Amino acid sequence: MEKFHSFTIDHHVVPQVQDDSSITTNLLSPTTSSSSSNSSPTTTLSRYENQKRRDWNTFGQYLRNHRPPLNLSLCSGAHVLEFLKYLDQFGKTKVHTQLCPFFGHPNPPAPCPCPLRQAWGSLDALVGRLRAAFEENGGNPETNPFGARAVRLYLRDVRDSQAKARGISYEKKKRKRPLQLPPSQTSSPPPPLPPHIS
Numbered sequence: 690m691e692k693f694h695s696f697t698i699d700h701h702v703v704p705q706v707q708d709d710s711s712i713t714t715n716l717l718s719p720t721t722s723s724s725s726s727n728s729s730p731t732t733t734l735s736r737y738e739n740q741k742r743r744d745w746n747t748f749g750q751y752l753r754n755h756r757p758p759l760n761l762s763l764c765s766g767a768h769v770l771e772f773l774k775y776l777d778q779f780g781k782t783k784v785h786t787q788l789c790p791f792f793g794h795p796n797p798p799a800p801c802p803c804p805l806r807q808a809w810g811s812l813d814a815l816v817g818r819l820r821a822a823f824e825e826n827g828g829n830p831e832t833n834p835f836g837a838r839a840v841r842l843y844l845r846d847v848r849d850s851q852a853k854a855r856g857i858s859y860e861k862k863k864r865k866r867p868l869q870l871p872p873s874q875t876s877s878p879p880p881p882l883p884p885h886i887s
Contacts, residue, residue, distance in 0.1 A: 737818070740818060741818040741819075741821060741822050742822070744815055744818050744819055744822065745818075745819065745822040745823075745826070748772060748819055749761070751772050751775070752764060752768070755768075761823075761828075764834045765834050765837065766834050766835075766837025766838070766839040766840050767839065768834065769816070769819075769834050769835055769837065769839075769840050770839060770840060770843055773807070773812055773815075773816075773840075773843065776807050776812070776815075777804075777806045777807050779807070780805045780806040780807035780808065780811075781805055781808075782805060782806050782807065782808040782811075782851070782855075783797075783801075783803055783804075783805055783855070784803060784804060784805070784806045784850070784851055784854045784855065785797070785801065785803045785854045785855065786803050786804075786854070787854075789801050789803050791803075792853075792854055793853060793854070793855075793856040794855075794856050795855055795856040795857050803854075806851070808851070809844065809847045809848040809851050809852075812844060812847060813844055813848070816835050816840060816844060819835045820833055820835035820836050823835055
């Protein structure tokens with residue numbers, strides 16, 4: 690019997706079919722169960738942690754549905770790229786083609802037949818969560834497929850092409866650095882006062 694599960698990316702629910710076999714969150718050692726057997730009080734996970742867990746399970750499901758099925762230990766940056774391109778079909782961000790009269794316009798005045806894609810920001814955040822989940826589930830940071838050079842280059846290309854197509858800028862926001870005083874104005878304790886003579 691098949692069960693239907695879903696995940697959310699770019700504020701869009703994507704249905705997935707899952708077989709009756711149980712899913713573990715630790716794909717590197719499938720014998721490990723994700724539930725704890727001790728009776729510790731349950732803790733509420735943050736929204737980020739919940740999303741990371743859902744993304745991790747979704748990627749695991751994608752690997753199991755892959756033909757032939759893939760083991761996470763054999764997964765490479767190429768498989769991550771395949772997954773990201775697969776997700777494009779569920780995107781909601783209009784990305785104009787170069788032939789479209791609205792190419793480069795952030796707010797087109799009329800509809801057009803250009804494709805919907807995953808927004809760069811959504812893909813970037815997804816890769817960040819999966820990169821962290823990989824390492825939290827026992828993966829070696831040096832072999833993390835989500836940190837592969839090909840994935841970084843793909844994300845950069847998506848960012849640049851969407852910026853041109855949509856007429857928007859993805860300039861990196863500069864962090865405000867705390868105001869630092871020159872060494873002569875640092876807050877050191879004042880020198881002791883001379884003793885008062887009476």
